[in-house]
Amino acid sequence: MASRKAKDIKAADNEFQYANATPIQIWRSDGTEMPSEYSQYEKVEEGAKPIIEWQNKLGQALAAELMAGATGLYFLQDFPSHYHLRWYQAKEDKKKHQAKHYYLFGYPEEPSASKARKYYRSPNHFLPHLLWLIGESQDRGDCALAKEEADIRPFLAFSIPQINAVLLDFKGKALAEINWQGLQDRFGTQADASRREGLAIEATKLAATRVDQCYSTFNPIQEVVQNYDVFGGIFLGAEKICAGEAVRIQLAREQQEHAAEKGLPVVMVVKRILISRLDGTLVFEGSLWKLQHTPLTQQPRASNQPQLPTAMLGEKEFRDGILQSRGWSVEWVLANQNMSVDESVIRGRFYETRRLTPILNPAKFEEMLHQKHVDDIQTLLNNRGDSNSPRVGRVLNRAQAVAGAVPAGVFHSLGPDVIEA
Incomplete structure (x- = not known):
């Protein structure tokens, strides 16, 4: 119980620090709505802690990549349009009260695509595509989607x-x-x-x-x-x-x-x-x-x-x-x-x-x-x-x-x- 309280205090301190952070807004988006057949992935509501954590980490990463010598704290104002954070937990995991798994969906794919829909597992995984959205390129092939270790x-x-x-x-x-x-x-x-x-x-x-x-x-x-x-x-x-x-x-x-x-x-x-x-x-x-x-x-x-x-x-x-x-x-x-x-x-x-x-x-x-x-x-x-x-x-x-x-x-x-x- 003591460790849980300490964790909650740390999280609260982190949110307090970001209260005066500088927002970064991304206006361009290539996101698409998620098909209904992916209903097993439940949408995280706006303002929830996982979304805040993702946006804080992405803001800091963008500042480090784009602004040399940047100081202070930054956060991503919103995900690009039609990009949504969702969570999934297998039935057997729910019984064991294990942690939820969070994924960012929205990457555009052909409707007839036979493979599983692309998603991002972490802020670092999404960062290269976010940088591509900031740039002027219209060729999605220019986006290095930073890849599995085997790649x-x-x-x-x-x-x-x-x-x-x-x-x-x-x-x-x-x-x-x-x-x-x-x-x-x-x-x-x-x-x-x-x-x-x-x-x-x-x-x-x-x-x-x-x-x-x-x-x-x-x-x-x-x-x-x-x-x-x-x-x-x-x-x-x-x-x-x-x-x-x-x-x-x-x-x-x-x-x-x-x-x-x-x-x-x-x-x-x-x-x-x-x-x-x-x-x-x-x-x-x-x-x-x-x-x-x-x-x-x-x-x-x-x-x-x-x-x-x-x-x-x-x-x-x-x-x-x-x-x-x-x-x-x-x-x-x-x-x-x-x-x-x-x-x-x-x-x-x-x-x-x-x-x-x-x-x-x-x-x-x-x-x-x-x-x-x-x-x-x-x-x-x-x-x-x-x-x-x-x-x-x-x-x-x-x-x-x-x-x-x-x-x-x-x-x-x-x-x-x-x-x-």
Whole structure:
């Protein structure tokens, strides 16, 4: 009972804080009324607490995305027209007094559609479509409906297709620097939808190759290192890498042969990121770790595993679970306490096998579980900088990396842990 009172007090305080919040109104809507056959989803009445919570979260998210440096509290005045929050609770759940499940309906679909009607499970799930409604695009295909986890994969899991030969001279340029109006006139896209779509696809390739070939730093560290500036994080190509995280690294052939068992990953735990004030060289400092098999009968050596990044600990946990029936476990072994490499050696982030494999090759993952054998799935990823494009190097911030690829005036929140520099 005491915990319930505390929860009610917290909710009341939250509502009080939003009493003086700034409203955000969305005038455009593509919403449609919900068909009567979905009567099992009951409509939440206006002013109910779930609606208030959704509108508060959406308002804050919109402010973070669209208004750089916004302070104070914001809330969404109303859902777009014909979008309604509804709740559903299975009959068996009602007997157990379990929580209701809330969904936002209204997304337009063809009347003859055979699949289940689209809905949004949370404010974050709805946010990309809400941002699309704010913009000028009439093409619903431009709306990235932020997707299930299985639909999201690392940037380096894709290979950027070859850019059309007539646009090769634009490689490495920011999209904002390209005369798109002139290109549209040149290719006659106004009168030909297929040509317009083709040019849009080429634009995405150009944007992707530029991002892959550039980087920007964040979280400067006030540490005295002669002739170097020190940072706690970097957007290396399309990936965000922070100090204390693990990265895949490309060792020389002779180093590979002595570094680890074949098929087992070798990673670098980044300690700090430096940029030379003399020539702008990007340097990573950290420790080198190799994964190796250990018989369960062997007495484990003194372990320093708890200090390792979450991804490395997760990799050990997964492999141990697979291999224990065969009498084996794995262990991360320190190969080099202090190493320093330039950016060309960094291949990209290290991803756990149990998260990466179901995305890249579901059949392979099932095979691993069945055969009690783990393959090195990291080899299916590209390396950072593999795209066939000129090196861009350092840019001032993330906005410059994607300049022209997102609508002007739209600011993407990088999170409270990122201070760009």
